[in-house]
Amino acid sequence: MPAPRVEPLVEGRLAYLFERFPAFTQTFCARELLELGRQGLALPVYSIRRPTGPAPTDLPFGELTVHYLPDTNSLPFKLETKVLAYQHRRQWRAGDDRRDKHRIQEALYLGRRLRQRGITHVHAHFIGLGARTAWWMHRLFGLSYSLTAHAQDMFNPKAGQRLPMETLVQDARFVVTASDYSADFLRRRVPAAHDRIGRVYNGLDLTRFRASQPAQGLVRLL
Numbered sequence: 001m002p003a004p005r006v007e008p009l010v011e012g013r014l015a016y017l018f019e020r021f022p023a024f025t026q027t028f029c030a031r032e033l034l035e036l037g038r039q040g041l042a043l044p045v046y047s048i049r050r051p052t053g054p055a056p057t058d059l060p061f062g063e064l065t066v067h068y069l070p071d072t073n074s075l076p077f078k079l080e081t082k083v084l085a086y087q088h089r090r091q092w093r094a095g096d097d098r099r100d101k102h103r104i105q106e107a108l109y110l111g112r113r114l115r116q117r118g119i120t121h122v123h124a125h126f127i128g129l130g131a132r133t134a135w136w137m138h139r140l141f142g143l144s145y146s147l148t149a150h151a152q153d154m155f156n157p158k159a160g161q162r163l164p165m166e167t168l169v170q171d172a173r174f175v176v177t178a179s180d181y182s183a184d185f186l187r188r189r190v191p192a193a194h195d196r197i198g199r200v201y202n203g204l205d206l207t208r209f210r211a212s213q214p215a216q217g218l219v220r221l222l
Contacts, residue, residue: 013118013119013120014041014043014121015043015044015045015046015114015123016033016044016045016046016122016123016124017045017047017048017110017123017124017130017133017134018045018047018048018124018125018130019047019048019126019128019129019130020047020048020049020050020051021045021047022051022055022056022064022066023051023053023055024053024054024055024056026125027059029125030055030056030059030061031059031204034059034063035203035205037063042063042065044067045064045066045067046066046067046068046069046110046114046122047066047067047068047069048069048106048110048130048133049068049069069106069110072102072105072106077105080108080109081105081109084108084109084112085104085105085108088140091139091140100132100136100162103132103133103136103163106133106136107134107136107137107140108136110137111136111137111140111141111143112141114137114141114143115141115143120143120144121143121144121145121146121173122137122143122144122145122146123145123146123147123148124145124146124147124148125150126147126148126149126150126153127147127149127154127157127165127168128153128158131145131168132163132168134147135163135167135168135171138171144173145173146173146174147168147169147172147176148175148176148177148178149175149177149182149186150177150178150182151182153165154177154182154185154186165189166190169186169189169197170192172193172196173196174196174197174198175196176197176199177197177198178200178201178202179199180199182199183198183199
């Protein structure tokens with residue numbers, strides 16, 4: 001199954017967006033970014049929240065540039081996003097639905113800065129908090145976005161979200177998953193995005209693994 005066909009994106013206008021980065025459970029995401037850098041495409045990374053747990057210790061995170069949003073309870077953040085919300089009141093009115101209030105504030109704060117840097121597209125891993133923030137940047141600032149879907153975010157999405165998974169997938173420039181089963185699942189759920197959903201396997205750098213000679217005697221497995 002080939003990857004989805006999309007128009008090429010211009011280097012220098014791309015960024016990655018995470019809810020929280022780096023995290024130990026996102027080791028494969030960090031490896032993806034590091035491999036892109038090794039291939040000459042060093043992309044800025046934006047994280048809505050700071051990590052709370054340990055990060056993988058065997059990866060050179062110093063090669064990645066991670067930008068964190070400020071504390072959303074800080075006065076400067078609240079003042080700026082309130083002014084921006086008024087400027088974008090045609091796209092969103094505070095009294096209409098408050099379930100996405102924080103995602104909209106994050107999109108207002110971050111989308112403005114991405115536009116100033118000339119970034120026009122963001123890629124988000126997981127169809128969750130970061131994806132919803134990306135959707136609102138698309139709505140408010142015209143930035144396009146793409147998604148990597150994984151597991152719980154597809155098969156067990158949170159109930160009661162103003163932006164359901166189907167909307168996030170349908171409006172994405174493209175969506176990739178790590179298995180044919182997942183890609184077919186999304187195609188059935190969101191047929192309008194059928195041609196923009198594809199499979200890209202998670203990869204490993206096999207040079208990090210060396211074959212060894214088996215020892216003599218019995219092998220004991222626990």
